[in-house]
Amino acid sequence: MMATPALDRKQQAAVDAAQVAVQSRGYWVTVAGRIRDDKVTIACGVMLLLIIFSAVFADLVALADPYKASMLKRLAPIGADGYPLGADEMGRDMLTRLLYGGRLSLFMGISPIVFALAIGGTLGLVAGFLGGRVNMAIMRVMDIFYAFPSVLLAVAISGALGAGIGNAIVSLTLVFIPPITRVTESVTTQVRALDYVEAARASGAGSFTIIRVHVLSNVLGPVFIYATSLISVSIILASGLSFLGLGTEPPEPEWGLMLNTLRQSIYVNPWVAALPGVMIFLTSLTFNLLSDGLRSAMDVRL
Amino acid sequence: MLDYIIRRVLYVIPIGLGVTVLVFALVHMSPGDPLSAVVPPDAPEEMVQDLRKAYGFDKPLPIQYVSWLGRVVTGDLGVSVARGREVVEELRIAVPNTFILAAGGTLLGFTLGAIFGGIAGYFQGRWIDKLATAIAITGVSVPHYWLGLVLVIIFSVEMNILPSIGMGPGGSTAWAWDAEHMRHLVLPVITLSVIPMGLITRTVRATVAEILNQEFVQALHAKGLFQRQVLAHIVRNAAPTTLAVMGLQLGYLLGGSILVETVFQWPGTGSLLNSAIFERDLPLLQGTILVLAMFFVLLNLMVDILQSAIDPRMSRR
Numbered sequence: 127m128m129a130t131p132a133l134d135r136k137q138q139a140a141v142d143a144a145q146v147a148v149q150s151r152g153y154w155v156t157v158a159g160r161i162r163d164d165k166v167t168i169a170c171g172v173m174l175l176l177i178i179f180s181a182v183f184a185d186l187v188a189l190a191d192p193y194k195a196s197m198l199k200r201l202a203p204i205g206a207d208g209y210p211l212g213a214d215e216m217g218r219d220m221l222t223r224l225l226y227g228g229r230l231s232l233f234m235g236i237s238p239i240v241f242a243l244a245i246g247g248t249l250g251l252v253a254g255f256l257g258g259r260v261n262m263a264i265m266r267v268m269d270i271f272y273a274f275p276s277v278l279l280a281v282a283i284s285g286a287l288g289a290g291i292g293n294a295i296v297s298l299t300l301v302f303i304p305p306i307t308r309v310t311e312s313v314t315t316q317v318r319a320l321d322y323v324e325a326a327r328a329s330g331a332g333s334f335t336i337i338r339v340h341v342l343s344n345v346l347g348p349v350f351i352y353a354t355s356l357i358s359v360s361i362i363l364a365s366g367l368s369f370l371g372l373g374t375e376p377p378e379p380e381w382g383l384m385l386n387t388l389r390q391s392i393y394v395n396p397w398v399a400a401l402p403g404v405m406i407f408l409t410s411l412t413f414n415l416l417s418d419g420l421r422s423a424m425d426v427r428l
Numbered sequence: 429m430l431d432y433i434i435r436r437v438l439y440v441i442p443i444g445l446g447v448t449v450l451v452f453a454l455v456h457m458s459p460g461d462p463l464s465a466v467v468p469p470d471a472p473e474e475m476v477q478d479l480r481k482a483y484g485f486d487k488p489l490p491i492q493y494v495s496w497l498g499r500v501v502t503g504d505l506g507v508s509v510a511r512g513r514e515v516v517e518e519l520r521i522a523v524p525n526t527f528i529l530a531a532g533g534t535l536l537g538f539t540l541g542a543i544f545g546g547i548a549g550y551f552q553g554r555w556i557d558k559l560a561t562a563i564a565i566t567g568v569s570v571p572h573y574w575l576g577l578v579l580v581i582i583f584s585v586e587m588n589i590l591p592s593i594g595m596g597p598g599g600s601t602a603w604a605w606d607a608e609h610m611r612h613l614v615l616p617v618i619t620l621s622v623i624p625m626g627l628i629t630r631t632v633r634a635t636v637a638e639i640l641n642q643e644f645v646q647a648l649h650a651k652g653l654f655q656r657q658v659l660a661h662i663v664r665n666a667a668p669t670t671l672a673v674m675g676l677q678l679g680y681l682l683g684g685s686i687l688v689e690t691v692f693q694w695p696g697t698g699s700l701l702n703s704a705i706f707e708r709d710l711p712l713l714q715g716t717i718l719v720l721a722m723f724f725v726l727l728n729l730m731v732d733i734l735q736s737a738i739d740p741r742m743s744r745r
Contacts, residue, residue, distance in 0.1 A: 270446030273725045274717075275683030282451075282717045285705035286458040362571045366687050369573055370702065385574060389691075396581040403574025411569040418565070 160423040167419025170412045177409055181228025190219035192226040192379050201395040212398040214384065215391050216377075220398060223379040224405055230380040231406065234291060234373060235361030238298035243353045246303040250310025251345065255318055255337055265311060271304040280363050284372040294373040298364055302356055309352045310345060317344045351426045354417040358410035365406050381406045429736060436732055440725060447721045448500065452493050455714045505715035510707040515715035518700060521601055523719065526689070526696030528603055530681035532613060533620030538674050541625045545632025546666075552637050560629060567626025576619035576691040583615060590614055593693040601695040616692045620685060624677040631673045635666040668739040675731030679724040 161167055180187050196217035204212045204220075211220040253264040271279065283297035317323065318341065326336050365382030367373040374380035376387065381402040388399035480486045484495060499506070505515035541564075548560035584592035595601065596609040603609060639645065639662050648658045682697075689698030697716055704713040 266442070267446075269443055270450055273443055273447045273728075274450075274721050275680040275724055277680070277686060278683030278717065278720055278724075281686055281701060281705075282454055282713075285701065285713060286454045288458065358569055362569075365571060366573055369687065370690060371706070385577065389577065392577065392581055392585055396585050400574070400578050400581060403571055403577065406571045406574060407569065410571065411566070414565055414569045 157423045157425075161419065164419050164423065166415055167423070170416040170419065173408070174412045174416060177228060177405075177412070178232065180225050181232055184222075184225040184229065187225055190222040192218060192222045193377055194218060201391055201398065203395055204398060211401060212395065214388060214398070220401055223384060224381070224401060227379040227381045227384060227402065227405065228409075230291065230374055230378060231361065231365055231382065232409070234294055234298075234364035234368075234380070235409075236357060238295055238302055238364070239353055239357050239360050241295070241299040242302035242306050242356075243349070245299070246306030247310050247349055249303070250307040250349075251314050251337065251341070253307070254311040254314025254345075255333070255341060257315070257318075261311070264307065268304040268307050271300070272308075276301050276359070277363065277366070280367060281370065281372065284367050289372050289375060291374055294364060294367045297367070298360055301363070302360065305356070306349065306353060310349050313345045313348050314341060317341050347424060348426045351417065351421050351424060354413070354420060357417070358413040361410050361413065362406060429740060432736055433733055436729060436736075440729055443725055444722065447725065448497055448718065449493070451714055451718045451721065452496060454717070455710050456489060456492075458708075458710070500718065505718070506711035508704075508709055508712040510703070510709040510712070515712050518712060519697070519715060519719055522695065522697045522700045522716075525595060525601065525603060525694065526682060526685055526698065528613070529616055529620060529685055529689070529694060529696060530678055532617035533681050533685075534624055534674060534678045536617055537621035537624030537677065538628055540621065541628025542632055542670065544625070545629040546636055548629065549633040549636025549640070552633075552640075557633075560633065564626045564629035564633070567622040567629070569626075570622055572619055572622055573687040573691050575622060576615065576688055579615045579619060580691070595695055599695075616688055616694055619688050619691070620681055624674070624681070627677060628670065628673055632666060632670055635669050636662060639665045668735050671738070672731050672735055675727055675734075679727040682723055682727075683720045 184192075196213070199206070199209060199213045199217035201215060202209045202213040202217070204210075206212055209219055209221070211224065214220055214223060249264050249268075253261040274282070280297050280301045283300055284294055287293035287297065323336060323340050326340050331339075364373060365380070365385070368380050368382030369386045371383075371386065374383045376383065384402040385399075385406075388402070392399045477486075484492055487495075496506075503516065505519070507513065508515050508518060511518065544560040544563060548557040548564075551557050580592045583590040591612050592615070595612050596604065600609065645658060645662070648661055685694075685696060686698030686701050688694070689696050690702055693699065697720060700712060700716050703709070704716060
């Protein structure tokens with residue numbers, strides 16, 4: 127080691143900042159490297175892009191009209207002429223409806239998580255950062271929502287509000303606000319107790335600045351990972367509500383609703399009836415695996 | 429620890445009250461007239477007003493809440509609008525049926541999950557761990573109502589060896605321990621067990637793996653204990669976490685069996701909820717949600733107390 131002349135305070139600060147910058151770039155490089163080595167996560171990412179792409183661009187990908195019924199082709203088997211995955215109980219092309227169905231199913235599954243992340247994340251951040259009475263008030267209200275099993279809460283709210291896509295999204299958002307609030311609160315409370323937050327406060331930073339600069343960046347990662355792990359449950363529940371007749375209404379193509387209407391036909395053409403569930407399963411599985419992969423790549427422990 | 433238990437028991441009171449407020453609010457924010465299920469649309473206005481008064485729907489909401497709460501506390505959940513029977517009577521038939529389903533699902537899921545998770549955690553990183561992990565993630569990702577449908581297709585439609593709907597012969601709604609009822613139980617229980625199976629496998633795997641990394645396991649080996657004795661220590665240390673997950677799962681299945689009950693037309697609380705929603709039967713809806721939520725609250729309480737009995741560190745939080 128070569129002896130270095132003592133640095134003055136400003137230089138020292140610059141060096142420290144540079145080190146932090148190197149470290150933080152190092153972190154994302156590490157994460158990217160880990161993801162690159164993880165074949166399962168890559169495969170899931172590709173799969174998910176395919177599912178989303180084929181739903182969004184269903185107009186271009188699908189060959190038939192998702193609403194065009196045909197009495198002659200009712201419940202045509204898989205592989206029938208012109209109907210690669212058969213036809214449903216109204217004689218509509220299954221493959222086309224499965225592709226179009228992804229639009230509503232994905233939208234109804236993902237949007238509640240986005241809303242719940244915005245609302246629950248804010249509540250949890252406020253509760254965790256302010257502590258005291260505010261924390262008490264917010265977290266005790268969440269405890270009440272926790273007194274309901276999630277499926278029951280979703281069905282109860284949807285049932286009270288009535289069928290419809292908007293109502294289903296509202297009820298699922300309410301289901302996912304409490305868990306996201308709880309996780310955000312506990313992460314925020316941990317971060318708030320760290321020394322550097324204390325240092326920022328001592329150097330005169332206001333609450334807002336501390337939250338924005340010091341707390342948010344450390345809270346966002348774990349909470350985001352947690353929220354992605356909820357997407358698969360949300361997709362299953364959203365389709366489940368439609369399956370009960372509480373979400374989408376016919377004739378819209380949506381996987382849960384298709385499963386419901388085809389249920390009557392399982393003695394005529396059982397495997398066509400099972401197809402929409404395969405899509406729900408695949409989507410939820412990919413989201414789960416992807417979330418697990420991201421979690422271990424980002425080294426987040428919840 | 430007694431101190432903790434008392435505090436925990438007392439905490440049930442505000443939570444329980446909160447639950448009643450939420451259930452009441454839920455039902456009263458639903459659009460439409462609560463009487464629309466009983467009153468024909470061409471009924472004279474006078475009759476509607478009389479009925480409104482009889483049901484107490486003419487009073488302001490806070491007063492309705494208090495008088496409703498007063499009746500609930502004495503065990504009166506009102507009369508089902510669509511069926512004309514006491515809600516409590518309906519629940520007395522439905523709750524045991526749901527409980528049988530939920531308990532069966534939890535038991536099967538727990539047994540499989542504990543075995544898979546234990547093996548996976550013990551042989552971490554080997555092929556058998558990967559297999560168990562794959563089964564677990566499938567279990568938590570599969571839409572269980574669809575799995576029920578697939579099981580019906582395989583075992584009822586294609587092979588014709590198990591019944592596809594109902595709880596027993598001739599639309600039975602009372603459980604009996606005979607072969608016919610057991611045959612009806614097989615498919616719904618398997619369907620319900622996959623989610624707890626997946627979750628418990630993951631929990632047990634993580635817990636066992638974490639315990640194996642602790643120093644006391646090495647110390648036990650160093651002390652010269654047999655593998656079997658070391659395993660006993662691991663099981664005891666993994667028990668509290670596993671128990672908590674299992675207790676919560678039983679609660680989730682009690683409240684969450686509605687989808688599976690719909691698939692199998694099982695005469696439980698899920699079917700009650702379903703018909704209450706579509707017949708706009710508000711007293712039945714209110715009563716069923718309330719009872720299920722209260723079960724869940726009490727179950728949580730029991731899990732917390734049991735956990736603190738097994739692991740004293742829990743009560744010092």
